Amino acid sequence: MNVLLGVSGGIAAYKSADLVRRLRERGCDVQVVMTRAAQEFVTPLTFQALSGREVRTALLDSAAEAAMGHIELARWADRILIAPASADLIARLTAGMADDLLTTVCLASAAPISLAPAMNQQMWQAPAVQANVATLRERGIEILGPGEGDQACGDIGPGRMLEPLELADMITDEKPDGVLAGLRVLITAGPTREALDPVRFLTNRSSGKMGFALAAACQAAGAQVELIAGPVNLPTPIGVRRYNVESAQQMLDKANERVGKAQILIATAAVADYRPRAVQDDKIKKSSDSIALELEKTPDILGELSRRETHLFTVGFAAETRELERYARAKMQRKNLDMICANEVGPGQGFDVDENALLVFWPGGQQQLGPRHKRALAGELVDLIATRYATGDEHAGAVAP
Template identity: 45%
Template structure:
């Protein structure tokens, strides 16, 4: 519940600032007190009057407001909230946060606080992908800053890709997760989900039947336990859960890169059904049927994401959990996978056609750890996720 929570909302300068108005409304609908801070650049996109009217609070923008600063107002502002939200967080504002700058009210508030901070990045796709921005992201994550978004989509500049600010309701869900008092509060957990698509040519690909339902349920359950969740998903049927940081990928190589970027994390749950092979050289143009026979495809092995995370010399997650989807000799194959990959747990399930697991709403799993085997009864995928999240919490909090 968000009733009576206090949010300090910093609105950066970008076209996405208009979404901050709806965000204020959504938060206030849930009983949240919103104190707005509008940067000078932000005021080029939304008016101080509209922000203040929607928030029902005085708006702050000037570091050198003599009345407020006589009482060290920026210190009080920065520490009186339950959470600081930056939406939109522009590339410039993120850079100043990463550098520890304090040259305006927003950056000073962010430097003078020990309150948790959640940011919703928004910028051009090239700016988001630039090496400097990626370095700043790594620094901010290392400093404990939580992220929501950005999403893929069309930009105001006409380009398409990652950089769109998360939608207001997604940010609300992330606020709820950040303020949750669950057992995993303060823990950062990586979850992979869905299939991967390995291109053959521009219109064909190799994939599998994974819907992403189980991985999505796990991410949702971990967020409900208070964890900061990084959700790396292939092109799944299921919409991504709210309140988590979503990284969308297509291929196994892209998924591995996204996982490595997310490190360090306290735990990694590798629920994605990653394709074992890819076409060594995908055709740049559509392959045409010919009367002469079938095309010859040469395959290459995809990276083993579970093994790569489990066997890292540096930044290995404290708990690495893999999944084993088997049609024969379930427990024997899963136990062998546990040993071969070097992970800590394996969640094994029978995906033979008669079980109806792939694409279904239920699952029947066997949890295999270094200390033994647990056979869980068939239940909904969310109940499986909640039970797994509870076990993860027990390990990470030392209560197991």
């Protein structure tokens, strides 16, 4: 496979040298294209020695085919990977700019494009950067990471470029088989926001951590994972395709769009049960001692999908403050679910914490999981889901068109 590795400016550029080596170990031919800023961190000579190819840096190159180096490279590449992808590079790609060789190749090539972002955690979480990333995802560009942890600037948080070994495995599809290998999983996660007026909304305390942990665990188990996320401040798990929504209706619309290709639906989202019947066009003023709100039910996303999409293996969640088993079993029956995961919520439990415990029910059985960290809990739950999916006669082997 011909991999065009784009390197943009950032301290993480030093990792890209090892990435070249990892890609070549997997039999890839690697052509490096560097931006001007990248050359301030690592010299082209380093990449030339590792790739065995002259590094390309100039948009107008008299030595290239018909002096059009961007067309030559665009035709050559089977895959384009930009690592690191800086905030500036992401912004220029979003705007469709072609002001250097790397951005011009991206516009001129039909090859799949993947970005491995790397930047300060505050930059990564900036609304402008998140909007740009969302736009690129909608255009079919794959976002790999970023990871989370210590950063060169001294901050801690999301924004680290994924490690070269991870990126090489993801690009070359060298993923180990897992209990969900070959399956497509759709996950909903986080809260929804139901608007009252242009500045206020109804929501709940869901952090989305359990859903995001399950997305990572399903991907690690070999599944192709799509994640529909309400408004949460969490990094996208590696290899997972993410769609951001706000309201229950938006979550339902996106789920309707994506569910046909899935075999398993895991609905961890804490969808608001009610929304204002009328949304005010202007900010509600504090003009009286009390205010009355008329609410209406939101769509029953899980119930609707479970009853309509009979090919799905459906897993629901029930967050309860009392009578856990009774309410969970009633919800499983009412919504026609294959499995439901119940957990108690309240101060220091369930929401906004890293640990959780689940009591999992299915027709004819139950199992206690946890308490433990949500990441470890997610791995155990995925194993249980895989076992129940494999033994369910009505779902085993079912494949959506």
